Amino acid sequence: SKRPYRWKRVLLKVSGEALAGNHTENIDPKITMAIAREVASVTKLGVEVAIVVGGGNIFRGASWAGCSGLDRSSADYIGMLATVMNAIFLQATMESIGIPTRVQTAFRMSEVAEPYIRRRAVRHLEKGRVVIFAAGTGNPFFTTDTAAALRCAEINAEVVLKATNVDGVYDADPRHNPNACLLETVSYHEVTTRDLSVMDMTAITLCQENNIPIVVFNLQKTGNIAKAIVGDKVGTFIGC
Numbered sequence: 001s002k003r004p005y006r007w008k009r010v011l012l013k014v015s016g017e018a019l020a021g022n023h024t025e026n027i028d029p030k031i032t033m034a035i036a037r038e039v040a041s042v043t044k045l046g047v048e049v050a051i052v053v054g055g056g057n058i059f060r061g062a063s064w065a066g067c068s069g070l071d072r073s074s075a076d077y078i079g080m081l082a083t084v085m086n087a088i089f090l091q092a093t094m095e096s097i098g099i100p101t102r103v104q105t106a107f108r109m110s111e112v113a114e115p116y117i118r119r120r121a122v123r124h125l126e127k128g129r130v131v132i133f134a135a136g137t138g139n140p141f142f143t144t145d146t147a148a149a150l151r152c153a154e155i156n157a158e159v160v161l162k163a164t165n166v167d168g169v170y171d172a173d174p175r176h177n178p179n180a181c182l183l184e185t186v187s188y189h190e191v192t193t194r195d196l197s198v199m200d201m202t203a204i205t206l207c208q209e210n211n212i213p214i215v216v217f218n219l220q221k222t223g224n225i226a227k228a229i230v231g232d233k234v235g236t237f238i239g240c
C-alpha cells in the first residue's frame, strides 16, 4: 500500500474494548504484546508515539450511573481509575520488550505514575520514549476519545489514530446491514451529520476545530498499528 502521510508524532487511542479482545479476563496479554511490538517497530524509525488508553473493558461510568443509582461523577472517577490499570499493564508490557515508557495521569497518583505535565510529556517523546496518558481528561462527563483529541492538540501530534475492533467507518451499521460499505475517507461534517458512530461529538468537534485528522482502523489485524503510525493507508481517514 502507498504511504500518503508521514507522521512525525502521533496520538494512538486504544479503547478498553480493543485491549480485551475475546479474552475472558479484562485484558488480553496477546493484544498488549502485539501493540508493544508494533509500536517498537515504528519508534525505531523515529516516529514519536503517545497513547491514550480507554477503560471500557473494566468500567464505564455512564452505564453504571444509569443502572445502579451511583452518581455520574463517582462512576466516572471509577472509570478513569480503570484506564490507569490498563495504562500500567500496557507500560509493563512495553518495557518488557525494551521500549522506555512513561505513564502520566490526568490527576495525581504520584506513587504509581507521573502527573500529566505537557512539557515533560513532549520531552519524553523527543527522547524516543512512549508516553501513555491515563485517567482520561481527569474530568467526569468526558471520554477517553475526548482525552485523545485534547492531548493530541496539546502536544502538537499530527493525527489521532483510533484503534478499534472494526475495519473503519461504514456508511451503515455492518452488524445490521450486509450492504454496508467501508468508507476510505469521510469529512468531519459527514461524521457528525450522518451520525456515523466513530467517536463522541465532543471528541470529533475538538479534532475538527484544531484540524486534527482521525484514522479509524482495526487493531486485530496484524501490522495495522504499525501501518497507521507510519502513515500507510489503513482504515478510514477523517478530515476536511
Ligand code: UDP
Binding pocket: 014, 015, 016, 017, 053, 054, 055, 056, 057, 059, 060, 061, 062, 075, 076, 077, 078, 079, 080, 081, 082, 083, 135, 136, 137, 138, 139, 140, 141, 142, 143, 144, 145, 147
Ligand atoms: N472517563 C471520564 N472522563 C474522561 C475519560 C474517561 O470520566 O475524561 C470515564 C468514563 O466513566 C468512561 C470511563 O472513564 O466511561 C472509561 O473511558 P472510556 O469509556 O472512554 O473508555 P473506552 O471506551 O475507550 O474503553
